[in-house]
Amino acid sequence: MSPQILDIHVDSPDDNGAAMRQEIRSGLQAMGQKTFPTMLLYDNRGLRIYDDITTKASEYYLFGAEEEILKTKADDIVRTMHASTGVSHGQVVLELGSGSLRKTSHILRSLANVAQPASSQTPPITYYALDLEQRELQRTLEGINHSDLGPMLEGKVSTRGMWGTYDDGLKYVQSGGLNVPAPQIPLDRTRFSRDFVSDERDRSPHSDSQSSAADDSPPSTPGETQPPLHILFLGSSLGNFPREDGAAFLRSLPLRPGAGDTLLLGLDHDNEKGVIEKAYNDSQGITRDFILNGLKAAGRVFGDEKLFEESNWEYVNRYDPKTRIHEAFLQCKADHQVKDPSDGSILASFVKHELVKMEQSVKFSDTDAYTLFSESGLRPVQRWTDSTGRYSLWLLERPTLTFPLLSSAISCNRQGLLVPKTLYSSSTFGVPSPQEWENLWALWDLVTRTMIPPSMLFQKPIDLRHICLFYLGHIPTFLDIHLTRLLKEQHTEPENFKDIFERGIDPNVDDPTQCHPHSEVPSDENDWPNLSSILGFQSRVRQRVLDLYKSFDTGARTLDRKTGRVLFMTYEHEALHVETLLYMLLQRAGTGTLPPLGFSPPDWPSLKDSWATALRPTSSTVKLGPAKLTLGHDDIESEDATATDAREHEYGWDNESPKRTVEVGEFRIEWRPVTNGEYYKFIKEKGGNLPASWVEQDGEVQVRTLFGPVSMDTAWEWPVIAMYDDLSRYAIVKGGRLPTETELRLFYDLFDSGYEGGSNVGFRNWHPTPATTGADSSGKGSNGGVWEWTSTVFDAEPGFQASLLYPGYSQDFFDGAHNVVLGGSYATIPRIAGRRSVRNWYQRNYPYAWVGGRVAYDVQNCSI
Ligand SMILES: C[S@@+](CC[C@H](N)C(=O)[O-])C[C@H]1O[C@@H](n2cnc3c(N)ncnc32)[C@H](O)[C@@H]1O
The missing domain is CATH 3.40.50.150 (Vaccinia Virus protein VP39)
Structure with missing residues (x-):
């Protein structure tokens, strides 16, 4: 047949x-x-x-x-x-x-x-x-x-x-x-639906989450579906x-x-x-014949195969390594004209040596x-x-969401489709667009509504932090408080959310009774606001953000520097919380937390195979310095009141300013962060506790991922996620030390490919991957998707001014117990991972954050 x-x-x-x-x-x-x-x-x-x-x-x-x-x-x-x-x-x-x-x-x-x-x-x-x-x-x-x-x-x-x-x-x-015909798909009852959530305690008859800022999936043809x-x-x-x-x-x-x-x-x-x-x-000459055959095909379209006489042409080709494009041309051997057989008009005139492009092959x-x-x-x-x-x-x-390049004119909407961005800033790190907010909300909803089963809402995946439900209330509350102050309007109802959800806890690891000021949360599960009221509140606050942008468009309000700052700050605050929520949820992956919906689960055996054959650097370290470099940027909040450049300005957190010049001496640094495999062997030999990113199951050490623990073999080449104290000990035993902030910055400046270059940041994957730095002649690559520890204690740099909008953001942590971490993890949005001035920090013995480390060496001590 x-x-x-x-x-x-x-x-x-x-x-x-x-x-x-x-x-x-x-x-x-x-x-x-x-x-x-x-x-x-x-x-x-x-x-x-x-x-x-x-x-x-x-x-x-x-x-x-x-x-x-x-x-x-x-x-x-x-x-x-x-x-x-x-x-x-x-x-x-x-x-x-x-x-x-x-x-x-x-x-x-x-x-x-x-x-x-x-x-x-x-x-x-x-x-x-x-x-x-x-x-x-x-x-x-x-x-x-x-x-x-x-x-x-x-x-x-x-x-x-x-x-x-x-x-x-x-x-x-x-x-x-x-x-x-559409199949009857049974609902997955273990997950919240994307547009409405209800738990056993939630007795509200309706939800406000169906307002215009809530989910708005495209309609589908009833009864039919694409297979x-x-x-x-x-x-x-x-x-x-x-x-x-x-x-x-x-x-x-x-x-x-x-x-x-x-x-x-x-x-x-x-x-x-x-x-x-x-x-x-x-x-x-087979390719030559292939290209020349195009002349016959062109002639045939006009009813005459011989219209473009083959003997008038020869084949030439060239590849330009700069544009990475190969071009195949027909080169004219003699001046001539070709007439359109239908009306005798001149179809084309060619001169000797002229090139006509037939095909390009982009590499x-x-x-x-x-x-x-x-x-x-x-x-x-x-x-x-x-x-x-x-x-x-x-x-x-x-997937259900992606992050386009920072430089892109498009963004991803809440259906996972790409839409044009309405820009409110010419700066990459300026005022986020409404479409970037939508993208972030899709991410937040993905994490909170598909990865946290109802049974976990009232649980604390890690001690030292609140129950999961707190974070669902905290994000819109923080946003609402800052919008309310800025706009001098009423709080979004219910107003008492600000008393419960304003600020989370971040206790001292060694003495959890020592905590910065924070909101008093209910001690009894029944006293928390119910989930649908939190989601209704979230929806109204989101709408408030979108309305603010509309007011810029209509001219009802001017986008000034302070307004831009509130939008930048609340946006990045939410994004940072996605990551902290995820590192909490990781501790319950496989025993509660669900994998991200709408992303294919990794096929670990074949990934492991392909990682095993990846190129490695020919030497383990690279020598850098001496060098002079600039750290930070100039974003002086106290100038907001008089500045007129809100639409061009680059914003950052208070600790990123002012710009300063620093010098660094000669040093050597490993191309890649310490891997799980290296750290596993180290612990076997020298003893030590398992990092919180690992888990022992049935006598076997496994590595935690959001898809559940994987074998150490699978994760062998990934950067190990561990606390500063452990990685610092590792580095010292290896004869080195963790790099300073300036040393690591210099390394990143030279060799980090960033999100635009393919680094494992910005939710490309929901797990670390092996580092790729140092493998090719440029040395550029990814560190595998973790923040990295530096030996620099987090402190006020000369000229530091605490944020007026959020005074405790940095200065509450200038206590000598926190160290600077740089870069970003697989769960850091591109905007934060990609802003060179960003400094993050964690307590040196805080075990949960997604931070790895690489070894640096003083040149005189280095035998590698
Ligand atoms: C480079 S060849 C690749 C053929 C085959 N996929 C392979 O890998 O060997 C390109 C193929 O695409 C077809 N093609 C080129 N342009 C096309 C178009 N606009 N629409 C449909 N097919 C097209 C060609 O006929 C040809 O078979």
Whole structure:
């Protein structure tokens, strides 16, 4: 039986022809660089030649590299693809630009291995190959069905074609082409629903959380739903899009936030120039034929294959390492003109040596790849790289929230979709936009409403802090108090929340009776406000924030420096509390805390495998200094009253100012923080307590994660999270010490890739990862997603002025017991992890915060 092929063209063939003629015309009549549409390359003949490139041109490493990954890792990939949803019946695997299907066969085989045979007529998985040429689709799908794979797929994976363009395919899915009757999904009763929460004690008949600031999910077609969708986009095909268009294309993919839909994407690395140029100009001239074939295809669109005479052209190519783009051109051999056969008008004039661009192949450094994903609202779940390190396959998902780049003009809304930011500041660290607030609220709600089961609301995951419920009330109360003071208005009701929730506790670890001033909280569970009243309050306070922005827009209120400061401060306060709440919740992961909803659970065995092969630095330390550097910035709160630059100003916490210049001598410092593995061996040898980030279960030491404890083996290479006193002892036994604030700052300035460069901060993962610093020639990378201890005691720097809005923020901790920590963890939002002046601090023997450490050495003592 011949394969079923759906014609998904949105426009009729006549319209398509007219559109392509117009595209060719405008490309050849462009004032700047002339171009032919790349799509011309993939006619029936072009696809056959492309197949020859992949099988006969050994220089074209991309195909072999991707094939190697798929041959060896397809089972891992398919397993990871289904981590969230399992292999559900009715799922669709859709391949964009499927080509020869040779590599795809490995995925199909693994899909057949995991699919349960169908009990009904329909196999559980449907694979669609989407491409431009119907005949090629027919041929390649028949090839699969008649190969040894055919019988393996029977009853498990049905294979079909979609004939059309990428855009046609996406429109087909978006308009419900794949939809199936909606299953009755049982509610997960262990979690709060996103829009309303109720617990046993909550007897209120209604909730205010349904107000306009509450959840507003998009409507869905009643009775129908898009099936679980896994998109494959292989062959470095995304590289044919201009870089910015690539992100826009990925944004447009119909992957639903938090639904377990995935994208498997092949990206070529920014390899060496010579290697790339040879890959696209093989010694047998097959790529040359492929590109020249585009001329015939262009002519055919105008009804004459010979319209663009091949003998007038030759093939040239070049790779620019700066832009990381390879370009394939046709170069004109002689001046000539081409006429439009339909009316005899001049279609294009060419001069000798002129270049007409036929194709570009964008390459991706790690930073480029992370930029692309962040700008597309996608999260890398896992990455597989070929054995030569030239090419990667990335499995991506669209989680319920992502943080776009700091420099981005977009933000993530509460449905996990990307929306334009309305900017109220030209500074990266200025007044947060309303969309950034929405993103933060999505994060806060994710943590408080999906990770804390009702049974834990009245529990303290760690001593030294309040019950979980306190923090749900504290965040809106803090915000409301500051808005009330600023606007000189009434408090949001109920007003007495300010007496219960204004300030949390942060007792001295050694003597918990010593505590800074804090609110008196009820001692009896029954005296706490109920949850729905807290959420109703939260919703009204959020609305108050949004109304404030509206008042700037209407001109009813001016955005002055002080107003901006209140917005900055309350925003970052909430973000910092997400992290502190999470480190509390970590202590109950596996015994109470639920994993984050809408993020795929990690496939630890395959992650462990890929971490084991990651590159390491060739030496363990790097020598730095002497150097002079500037710490902090100038954000003087006492100038707020007279300043007129609220929309340009960079805000920070009081301890970040003023700017100061410091000097640092020569020192050596480890490329990477102390790992779990190193610390485990150290404790075995020298004794010592287990850090609070570990847990002993059934006689085995495991490492805590928000998904539950994992084996020490899995987390061996992650930075260890431990208190200062323990890491300082480790460093001293190793013959070194923990670095000073200035030394660590200098290291970060030189080698930390930051969120924009792919660091493990900003909720890219919900667990640490192995550090990557020091592995390549730039040395840049991530420390694995932890703050880092410094030996610098937290104290007032010269010129320090306590915040007027929040006087105790820093100065309450200038007690000699706290040390400065720098950087940020996987649960620090990019804005805080990325502001160079940020200093955080913890008590030296506080065990819970997500802080690691690296060893520094005085140069004269260093034998490494
Ligand atoms: C670089 S090849 C990759 C083929 C295959 N995925 C592989 O990895 O070997 C690009 C594929 O995408 C198809 N293609 C190119 N532009 C397309 C478009 N706009 N819509 C649909 N398919 C397209 C081509 O026909 C070709 O099969």
